[in-house]
Amino acid sequence: MRDQEPAPGGPQRRLSTRETAELLGVKPETVYAYVSRGQLTSRREPGGRGSTFDEAEVTALARRNRRESQAGPVYGGELSVRTRITLIDEDHYYFRGVDAVELAAHHSYEEVAEWLWTERLSPEVTFTAPEATVAVARRAVTALPEHAAPTDQLRVAAIAAATEDPLRFDLSEEAVLATARVLIPTLVAALPLRPYGRDEGPLAQRLWGRLTSHDPDEASLRALDTALALLVDHDLAASTLAVRVAASARAHVYAAVSAGLGVIEGPLHGAASGLAHRLLLDVLDEGNAGPVVAAELRAGRRIPGLGHRLYPGEDPRARALFTLLERIPRAEPALLAAQDIVATAARHTSLHANVDLALAVLTASCGMPATAGETVFAVARTAGWIAHALEEYGERPMRMRPSGHYVGPRPPQPLPEQHGEGEPEVPPGKVRLGSPL
Template structure:
């Protein structure tokens, strides 16, 4: 506990029933005044208008309880918008760019393989020529488990089952030391790829992971430009700060779940259409645009009150840097030209109504459509790529105090005692 926290804990608080001004509440919480109002909007604090004035007042007891909760969560703080925030050394997103351990992520992905980027995230040290391989026993048990699933099982289903199966084959999975978790990561990621049913010619267990994954996504031959784009996509998607799936991973790691279980938590979240499955929506839209043109397709999306898939990102006011990097590579692939033109037509058409830029989901969709992959391929690419980031965040969380990712509920139901419900 730091000195400031100790002094605050010893300070006499306001008497019960006393109300605090916004400034006083902000000082007690150690946040900016605008964050106090963000707490109100999220239901964490109740406010009352000052009689005859413009300001608000807050119950001192409630503010003190929230301050204690914030201190109890240790490394957790609050962002300027009031959302929970966690200190991390992994990814910084700033001014339409993002960085892995301080290195420009786009430049890193352009020069390094996915495996090398993963090692950088995990260790902060360069590992030139890193290649991940999986033992036959791990692959065999994962393949048997995935093979038992029905044909309509989705990518997240297969990867989640493969993860659980691989865990059962690892009797040392409960060792949470850094060395052991790194060993797990280097085996788990290639196991996930090997467990997926091949579509094209199986590349076996050697060579870059991107080439092995290619055979699980399409039956088309892997030309140099397309394979390079897939490799870069994996590296670019390796981490992206505290996305929803990453937060789930950190919660699991905070409870000291082993690395396989933490990854499984992340896989459970990415199936949502607002996260890992978003590129599938853009994939289907591009097929429709290639058939009918952008104007009617975009018009239908807007008329239905839906967001146009693949456009806009809450963290990037401008163009998503991941999309920009992938579009540049896709522009060098002749067979991607009509799909890339369709994507640009979508962005230009939608801009007449809402000025949103392309995001990485649209770029992934251009890759998957032009390379003859199914709509679910983008989700597979996303999940395999992000496993590296999930492991990096789990490693960070294992070094923190256990169970710190435990928010307190703000009860808003009827005040007790409530009579027992009686059947009529």
Template structure:
């Protein structure tokens, strides 16, 4: 019988740098990066310049890498995260397996939020907050300078509400749900009022008075409520990932929401509808989308409100909101401007309208400020953030900890003079 070749992981077997790199699927210099981070041990070749590596150690590291890439539970530093909340596929999206646009068409924002949190229907759900909590949050927001943006106000309101809650560190599901039902209306009531709207009714009616000086219109308030429901969650968007990282470190629910609020101010996330809002106003003033789109392209900017990397076709959220706005006469001019933008841009790049453009049609039609879309997005997405925080609290702590791939100069280096 011929002697068998020892397996790579046989006891005592050592690998060269080249062999270790091939087994790990990386470059040789990356192998030494693993050594510098303590993930591998090396041994100098007697009389040579190279190093050798314990085969079993290399094989174990390779196995961890395969588990991390597949996103398997408990692998540590997952590149994907298992969730039971939102599925996006074939230009549609679902909340816990139910078509999200259908949910938004037949249920209020509060009912959709409860569905995301508990997976159980909750007809007639209405969120209320203690007057003392609202008063603390409102005082904190009023202390901000006039030029503070909506996300500044919401972030401060969340921190103030947290400070007023001595039980915020209770991360049990019941406690987090109680926090959620108080935090969402607190965020709304902490915003400075602009017009009529309030009371203890559905959240959309209360939010209306923080966004518009016009009297509430039943059809437009219904459109606002639908927008809130449509935007409640959207898988692992950047802000949602920040929330899950915070929850992984066992930050309380207020802090997790604050992490999400800290991310959405960028023009590529929560503030995107504000850019679309200003563009639609320019189109309405100019009378045609051509010059406005040309100016955007000439400046090297993307035309706001168009395209979405998760939807090769039409954004289902935009489709649902447009369908509702088409039934509202007051929205006709802004709708026409949006269609003009899509048609004009299609000559250059065939992109569909996304939810930011639909949200801009709503805010322009209601004569809301450009930042209103950012407020709507942040208030709405708080429901999804809480749902993701609840999921993450059920996972092992600190699992959202990727490993950095060091690319700097190799140590040891002398102390800088």
């Protein structure tokens, strides 16, 4: 029975908390969780004893929950999120239905980014940033210790750029795209410029001068630009999931990108190319991959640069990059070392080269530090993160909110006992800091 029956032609019926919970198939406490997440609107009627809810809004939420339950937020034990951005299918991947390797082969990083954001190609587009924004980001980066890693510098630059933008909380598509076209070149411009580096031209050329002091030739610049385009997105990687969680909470795009930058520092994500870079240098020094690979395995480490859980065969990004690197004479020693690593590992496993190994060949052969691959990855992936943030802004807020599976002591538990003068008891064999021995 309904608590309020509307008169014909009168206002929309209001539901009680109990009725709302029944319609949604949840507990009454969960109804208020929906309210706190912004998914339902409650109202307390004058003289009423509890909250009431709009029947149409509740019905729409119940219908949406049923659709998502059928689509399955969890598939194969993993979180699944509907997206129109990237598809990975066997040994290929696609950006909005178009082969990503083909896109990167024929278009610049900026053009591929625009395709990812808008499904339109903008020939010869170049991203630029206002001098004021760049100046703020550079000052913030300059204040960091000299040993700060490039990812530290990028995170600080993103935060500094946000403080310069009073419109950062505008989450409309037009505003987010305008921010994207400024934020990416700001991140690059905030990195320290090396001798002979340039602050002009395509983004790849500006980034080159922050990674190495070597003069860039056309083939090397093309390889770097292609690497950026190939790495722009790769479905729901860990950093991309973090960005979508932030965007689900309606964090502005600078904050969402900062979330992604925080995740890529993990050795299993953005830093993986650095491990492959060091492995390559060891093989070049040793002259043979055998003892180097043996040392990795003896130490209980997996061989970096090999295998990818999403590709049964060779990573298509690696294949595309290796093809370009073969046109660069100075890359030949590193390419041969990479081939030696793959061949040595193939004696016992069928793992193929992944993009981290190909990126390591580029960085090692062009006089770049081991951290350069992570920098390339972070700059490239920023465009993909923004594409996912845009997509998430179009979804209902706070949908990226899984429930915890509590396995601790069942309540109610007694209050912890206090010992001595308000200090907790020290377990046997432990020494409290500040206590005499």
